[in-house]
Amino acid sequence: AAGIPAKEFVPTQEDYVKIYNEVAKRLVEFDEYDDGSYGPVLVRLAWHASGTYDVETKTGGSNGATMRFQPESDHGANAGLKAARDFLEPVKEKFPWVSYSDLWILSGVCALQQMGGPVIPWRPGRSDRDISACTPDGRLPDATKEHKHLRAIFGRMGFNDQEIVALSGAHALGRCHTDRSGFDGPWTFSPTMLTNDYYKLLVGEKWNWKKWNGPAQYEDKTKALMMLPTDMALVKDREFKKWVDKYAKDQDAFFKDFSDVVVKLFELGVPFKQEEKWVFKVVE
Ligand code: CCH
Known part of the structure; x- marks a missing residue:
């Protein structure tokens, strides 16, 4: 009705479980990619989103998902990560309330757990930022070095x-x-x-x-x-x-x-309001 503002959707743990399960389902469904899984490239996306963090200036990190934009998407280190971002687009469409930043990191957690890794506790709190938050090139490691x-x-x-x-x-x-x-x-x-x-x-x-x-x-x-x-x-x-x-x-x-x-990496620079971390169940 006119004048009554729409109630804001406040997601609960159950809502994030739905996202985890959806990503896990898609990992099984799209088993023709590479060595049979999008898992590794999802892990790489989460790491490259997080690994831009700079402790001194407190810039970069997974809060923002600025790799959606040029120039960050075109940084040499990020070549190929479009495959991971595209894989997650239908999940974002299904759960439009989640930020890309939380989605990318939760998907990294899901991929690691579903590929037999340890439990990676996770909490929400990342919000998407605009192009002005893109980090300069050169923050991620160069494989030719020592x-x-x-x-x-x-x-x-x-x-x-x-x-x-x-x-x-x-x-x-x-x-x-x-x-x-x-x-x-x-x-x-x-x-x-x-x-x-x-x-x-x-x-x-x-x-x-x-x-x-x-x-x-x-x-x-x-x-x-x-x-x-x-x-x-x-x-x-x-x-x-x-x-x-x-x-x-x-x-x-x-x-x-x-x-x-990995928990530390995935939380670099994120201004969390929530203290509690959740553990997601592996989908068999
Ligand atoms: Fe890495 N990594 N990585 N890496 N990486 C590459 C692929 C993956 C470096 C370079 C490369 C981490 C650290 C480093 C993954 C996770 C992590 C590739 C190949 C290069 C080059 C990219 C391509 O051609 O597709 C360097 C240098 C370092 C620093 O020492 C860390 C830390 C992590 C995660 C915690 C994963 C996963 C892949 C596989 C991606 C895929 O598509 O299969």
């Missing part, structure tokens, strides 16, 4: 050595694409399951430079697997290597530390 670069880039987000190594275990998932980053191939033989295989392979395999015309990368003796220069920096640097050894031996330790550091 340990100093990793410490500088992840240090700017607020992470220490142990956290850098724990986060890097996400490379158990997914692959490099020549038409995106220029690199080629997966890190593990099970790129749609989160395991500690990334660390096991880093310490257990012999890695040689791949002879090809593409960017410098490593390959194992089967030539099926790859490592980036930044991945190898984790075994070349003594302090990093301690943590690689630990996670290679102990999958439980990896899962625990990975969950903690």
